[in-house]
Amino acid sequence: MIADSGLVDGLRPSPNFGERRGHSRPEMLIMHYTGMADGESALRWMCMERSQVSSHYLIQEDGGVVQLVCEADRAWHAGAGDWRGRDDINSRSIGIEIVNPGHEHGYRAYPPAQVASVLALGLDIVGRHAIPPENVLGHSDVAPGRKQDPGELFPWADLAAAGLGHFVRPERLSGGRFFGRGDSGEPVAAFQSMLAAYGYGIDPTGDFDERTRAVTIAFQQHFRPCKVDGIADMSTITTLYRLLGALASSPLAAQGGSRGAIRTA
Incomplete structure (x- = not known):
């Protein structure tokens, strides 16, 4: 060897x-x-x-x-x-x-x-x-x-x-709407679609199930580590949106304004 x-x-x-x-x-x-x-x-x-x-x-x-x-x-x-x-x-x-x-x-x-x-x-x-x-x-x-x-x-x-990996400044913790285990609807599906667009293995079912919670925790551990709780608060969602926008080839246009759907629904 x-x-x-x-x-x-x-x-x-x-x-x-x-x-x-x-x-x-x-x-x-x-x-x-x-x-x-x-x-x-x-x-x-x-x-x-x-x-x-x-x-x-x-x-x-x-x-x-x-x-x-x-x-x-x-x-x-x-x-x-x-x-x-x-x-x-x-x-x-x-x-x-x-x-x-x-x-x-x-x-x-x-x-x-x-x-x-x-x-x-x-x-x-x-x-x-x-x-x-x-x-x-x-x-x-x-x-x-x-x-x-x-x-x-x-x-x-x-x-x-220092040049290794992809990262953006996490959004600060704040109030506002959030999603967690048991929630469902179009905003949850939009959040799941954003996670999938970045690379995580998740389907946009619209149900915030245990899989969604696990993927949210994984995302937080990597990109929003100050609070790892598996809840999609606005800090987590905004950090994800910012991260997608920072990709060399951003998929945001294809997502049809997912963050807006999360905030307004």
Whole structure:
């Protein structure tokens, strides 16, 4: 095994990989946290055949970068999920595991040295593979409800400011109309359509069901992390609208003024 990046500090080959299915090069970069007690435990687990999990890279809390799977191969890091109507995320992506105990084991902020390595490695990967900013994602973005990593403490705003990923300034919290579990109607369908237009796997049914709540939480963890509650308040809706408008090819015109429908209905 040969390192794909000059930023790699060490190699720990994992047996858990295969060929990419129908995709010669990755088009997404997926961020994870390890959700285990320490980095060595996570490395051992991903290098055990019985675990059936791996990632291309792991970044230690001190910023050390370990490569486990060659970028040309399909690592087993994402599981079931979809983004922009595309499934088999493992075949379409490169996965980075970031050492952090996660929500179940004492979730905490990511150290500066670790964030610096995430930024450097991420920029290296997206530059070599021409991965668009809006396809730099968290595990929770492609698997809402099933996964919640890297979580609301992950510094998406700082990374985007340095050129990695897609982000806009979140709208401040305020009052106004909001939607939550059990609500239904055209405004809910408009909100669901906006989430789908950005890339989330959701159908515009008009019913604010558990799936909609899970996708809203995933969106908030990534793009409006100051309050993660699964409620589509005006801060969440306006941030989503702003994010759609900031895309290089914005789908807002095709949405027929979704935000207006939400506000006036």
